[in-house]
Amino acid sequence: MISRFPGLFKFRGVASPRNHRSFHHHRHPPPPPAPATMSDLRPPEHQVAGHRASASKLGPVVDGSGLFYKPLQAGDRGEHELAFYEAFSAHAAVPPRIRDAFFPRFHGTRLLPTEARPGEPHPHLVLDDLLAGLEAPSVADIKIGAITWPPSSPEPYVAKCLAKDRGTTSVLLGFRVSGVRVVGPGGAVWRTERPEVKALDTAGVRRMLRRYVSSDSGEVVDCALAAAVYGGEGGVLSQLRELKAWFEEQTLFHFYSASILLGYDANAVSATGVGGGVRVKLVDFAHVAEGDGVIDHNFLGGLCSLIKFISEIVSETPDTPPLGP
Amino acid sequence: MISRFPGLFKFRGVASPRNHRSFHHHRHPPPPPAPATMSDLRPPEHQVAGHRASASKLGPVVDGSGLFYKPLQAGDRGEHELAFYEAFSAHAAVPPRIRDAFFPRFHGTRLLPTEARPGEPHPHLVLDDLLAGLEAPSVADIKIGAITWPPSSPEPYVAKCLAKDRGTTSVLLGFRVSGVRVVGPGGAVWRTERPEVKALDTAGVRRMLRRYVSSDSGEVVDCALAAAVYGGEGGVLSQLRELKAWFEEQTLFHFYSASILLGYDANAVSATGVGGGVRVKLVDFAHVAEGDGVIDHNFLGGLCSLIKFISEIVSETPDTPPLGP
Numbered sequence: 001m002i003s004r005f006p007g008l009f010k011f012r013g014v015a016s017p018r019n020h021r022s023f024h025h026h027r028h029p030p031p032p033p034a035p036a037t038m039s040d041l042r043p044p045e046h047q048v049a050g051h052r053a054s055a056s057k058l059g060p061v062v063d064g065s066g067l068f069y070k071p072l073q074a075g076d077r078g079e080h081e082l083a084f085y086e087a088f089s090a091h092a093a094v095p096p097r098i099r100d101a102f103f104p105r106f107h108g109t110r111l112l113p114t115e116a117r118p119g120e121p122h123p124h125l126v127l128d129d130l131l132a133g134l135e136a137p138s139v140a141d142i143k144i145g146a147i148t149w150p151p152s153s154p155e156p157y158v159a160k161c162l163a164k165d166r167g168t169t170s171v172l173l174g175f176r177v178s179g180v181r182v183v184g185p186g187g188a189v190w191r192t193e194r195p196e197v198k199a200l201d202t203a204g205v206r207r208m209l210r211r212y213v214s215s216d217s218g219e220v221v222d223c224a225l226a227a228a229v230y231g232g233e234g235g236v237l238s239q240l241r242e243l244k245a246w247f248e249e250q251t252l253f254h255f256y257s258a259s260i261l262l263g264y265d266a267n268a269v270s271a272t273g274v275g276g277g278v279r280v281k282l283v284d285f286a287h288v289a290e291g292d293g294v295i296d297h298n299f300l301g302g303l304c305s306l307i308k309f310i311s312e313i314v315s316e317t318p319d320t321p322p323l324g325p
Numbered sequence: 326m327i328s329r330f331p332g333l334f335k336f337r338g339v340a341s342p343r344n345h346r347s348f349h350h351h352r353h354p355p356p357p358p359a360p361a362t363m364s365d366l367r368p369p370e371h372q373v374a375g376h377r378a379s380a381s382k383l384g385p386v387v388d389g390s391g392l393f394y395k396p397l398q399a400g401d402r403g404e405h406e407l408a409f410y411e412a413f414s415a416h417a418a419v420p421p422r423i424r425d426a427f428f429p430r431f432h433g434t435r436l437l438p439t440e441a442r443p444g445e446p447h448p449h450l451v452l453d454d455l456l457a458g459l460e461a462p463s464v465a466d467i468k469i470g471a472i473t474w475p476p477s478s479p480e481p482y483v484a485k486c487l488a489k490d491r492g493t494t495s496v497l498l499g500f501r502v503s504g505v506r507v508v509g510p511g512g513a514v515w516r517t518e519r520p521e522v523k524a525l526d527t528a529g530v531r532r533m534l535r536r537y538v539s540s541d542s543g544e545v546v547d548c549a550l551a552a553a554v555y556g557g558e559g560g561v562l563s564q565l566r567e568l569k570a571w572f573e574e575q576t577l578f579h580f581y582s583a584s585i586l587l588g589y590d591a592n593a594v595s596a597t598g599v600g601g602g603v604r605v606k607l608v609d610f611a612h613v614a615e616g617d618g619v620i621d622h623n624f625l626g627g628l629c630s631l632i633k634f635i636s637e638i639v640s641e642t643p644d645t646p647p648l649g650p
Contacts, residue, residue: 146623147471151496162487171476174622202619248629294527295633297499298471301626304573308620 040064041112046131048179048191049141049259050284058116061124066132068104069112069124077286082109082125084253084285091252098246101239102282104128130281136183136266140212141259141283144302146174148257150289161257168198169205173309174302176200177208178259183266184216209309212262215270226317228269229278230310236262237314239280240307247300254296256287260306365389366437371456373504373516374466374584375609383441386449391457393429394437394449402611407434407450409578409610416577423571426564427607429453455606461508461591465537466584466608469627471499473582475614486582493523494530498634499627501525502533503584508591509541534634537587540595551642553594554603555635561587562639564605565632572625579621581612585631 041061043053053059058071072078085106088094104127111121131137148170149161168176177200181191192208200208207221215224230236240260261281269276366386368378378384383396397403410431413419429452436446456462473495474486493501502525506516517533525533532546540549555561565585586606594601 147496151491158487158491162483166476166483171472173619174626202617248633251633292527294498295630297626297630300629301499301622304625305620305622308573308576 041069044068044129044131046137046139046181046263048139048181053115055115058114058122061112062129062132066129067107068127068129069110070127071112071114072109072123072125073286078123080288081284081286084288085125085127088253088285093252094250095246098243102243102280104130104281104283130261130279130283131263134263134265134277134279135268136187137181137263138183138212138266139179139181140209140262141178141180142175142262142306143170143178143257143259143284144175144306145256145258145298146171146302147298148287150254150256150287152289169200169202170302173202173205174298174305175205177205180208180212182212182214185266185270206309206313210313213313223313223317225264225266225269226313228276229264231314235278236280237307237310239278240303240310243280243282244300244303244307247296247303249295251291251293251295253291254289254294255282255285255299256289257284258282258288258299259284260303366394369393369454369456371462371464371506371588373464373506378440380440383439383447386437387454387457391454392432393452393454394435395452396437396439397434397448397450398611403448405613406609406611409613410450410452413578413610418577419575420571423568427568427605429455429606429608455586455604455608456588459588459590459602459604460593461512462506462588463508463537463591464504464506465534465587466503466505467500467587467631468495468503468582468584468609469500469631470581470583470623471496471627472623473612475579475581475612477614494525494527495627498527498530499623499630502530505533505537507537507539510591510595531634531638535638538638548638548642550589550591550594551638553601554589556639560603561605562632562635564603565628565635568605568607569625569628569632572621572628574620576616576618576620578616579614579619580607580610580624581614582609583607583613583624584609585628 040063042064043059044062047060051057051059053061053071060068060070062068070081072082088099088103089106107126107128109123110126112124114120114122131139146165148165149158153161165171165176170176177192177197179192179197181189183189190211197208210221210223210226213223213225213229214221216222228235232238259282261279261283263277263279263281265276267276365388367389368384369387372385376382376384378386378396385393385395387393395406397407413424413428414431432451432453434448435451437449439445439447456464471490473490474483478486490496495501502517502522504517504522506514508514515536522533535546535548535551538548538550538554539546541547553560557563584607586604586608588604588606589601591601
């Protein structure tokens with residue numbers, strides 16, 4: 001299997017996984033304890049985009065102890081994502097604050113049984129469960145960048161991605177919403193369906209970003225949580241701006257087709273009007289390319305566009321915290 | 326002729342040029358005085374990109390009194406660029422400082438004879454000559470954006486642009502250098518040739534941006550003028566950052582396939598090590614689209630990438646002013 005980005009494997013001190021066909025290499029932090037029993041593994045209930053683990057499909061699982069297991073994707077994507085995590089985890093030029101605040105921590109790989117392929121253990125990336133500790137996680141998955149294909153991609157792949165990017169808001173807005181899950185005050189969950197989310201236009205994206213910070217689980221879009229989740233110190237906007245400052249400087253990686261995952265605890269925010277463990281994380285690195293001394297203008301542009309959308313929602317909503325339930 | 330962006334003609338108070346087939350409408354600032362004689366018109370000697378006016382081709386001309394006449398392009402491009410200038414000139418939401426600092430002033434249109442089509446006057450946009458007043462203009466034309474086609478473009482046009490964008494540095498860097506002209510101390514002119522400039526890779530772009538601020542007209546790249554031209558108050562970097570701040574906010578226009586034109590007076594900079602009338606201007610608006618409340622993430626991303634390239638050149642060169650000749 002030939003990686004489209006062989007150079008990605010050349011980062012300091014990290015051998016290519018192609019030289020380690022067993023995924024049980026021990027070059028990483030000590031491997032995490034195995035899940036208590038395999039039966040602890042289950043699809044994350046908060047997943048809003050991507051394949052869901054089932055009898056017919058591989059998908060991520062969590063073990064309830066704070067770890068997230070992502071099956072290595074087919075083709076060279078899985079190897080590529082693994083190579084990224086290895087390089088990124090070890091890269092001396094990545095500020096620790098950026099790594100800790102905005103990326104899932106990488107704990108190596110592990111062979112796990114899967115429901116889809118019984119008796120055939122599959123290699124998984126072991127990562128932090130980004131939503132661990134949130135009682136009632138409201139989640140949004142936003143794919144960043146007008147261009148979702150690494151420039152060195154072969155023509156048919158470019159054409160396929162471009163058709164999808166033009167059919168969604170990616171080209172026009174520099175990002176697209178891939179999925180949203182909102183927990184209402186009574187615990188009722190509202191979530192996007194795949195066809196609906198694919199067809200979103202600019203107005204739909206704006207509505208979805210408002211919907212994400214609305215207190216009602218029905219169709220009422222009141223943006224009652226906008227100030228607490230998007231605004232303020234530690235809010236989404238402040239975190240996105242910190243990320244933006246790094247992207248204006250960093251020339252290590254180009255994050256094609258990666259997503260920003262937003263998360264907050266709907267219970268905590270509704271009760272207190274502040275805090276609520278607001279999280280901003282980057283995920284999905286199967287198409288990361290080396291930066292080669294050039295900034296990731298594509299991710300940065302989309303990030304700036306997302307910041308503008310969110311800042312408009314914050315500025316048009318009052319910043320009085322919502323009352324408790 | 327159907328514009329691909331009919332909405333562009335709907336800006337406040339500006340009628341569509343399609344309703345004014347004569348280009349002698351008088352809705353603008355008073356028309357400038359006609360050139361003293363038509364024989365005053367000549368191709369600008371400092372032009373570094375685009376078609377050059379000749380017996381076989383339409384191209385821009387200047388009259389030596391500070392005006393630049395750009396022939397309306399064929400198809401709907403010409404109408405489209407005119408519509409942009411009309412809308413932009415009149416738009417209340419464009420900060421006057423941005424309009425004055427970064428755009429050529431628009432003086433309406435004028436029918437002019439051309440060498441290419443004698444006896445058949447052609448409509449021209451009348452604009453400020455952005456290089457007027459520079460004794461020895463060193464010029465760079467840099468096309469901004471990884472995507473050079475408005476998203477609503479038809480498929481064959483997208484495919485054509487994409488092939489070109491992938492064949493140049495546009496996709497990878499978010500910009501490409503379209504042409505450079507440098508005047509050396511003795512007045513010797515160094516300029517790029519079309520095939521050479523089309524084939525530039527990342528290293529070539531970096532070399533070209535260093536070449537642009539080098540004092541020697543030969544192949545020596547000393548970056549002697551980097552501090553004076555790129556750095557300091559009023560330098561290119563400071564102007565680009567001001568432009569960036571506007572692009573982080575403005576949602577009026579999306580500048581597909583537009584260029585940033587850099588200019589400075591090589592004589593003044595070489596003699597004094599400062600000043601030299603450093604200019605940063607946007608040009609080429611045949612593919613501008615309405616912003617519709619969304620920022621131009623594509624232009625902004627490319628602009629940030631260019632800023633990073635130039636800031637690296639400034640920081641790696643000493644800021645002592647060069648000695649006079």
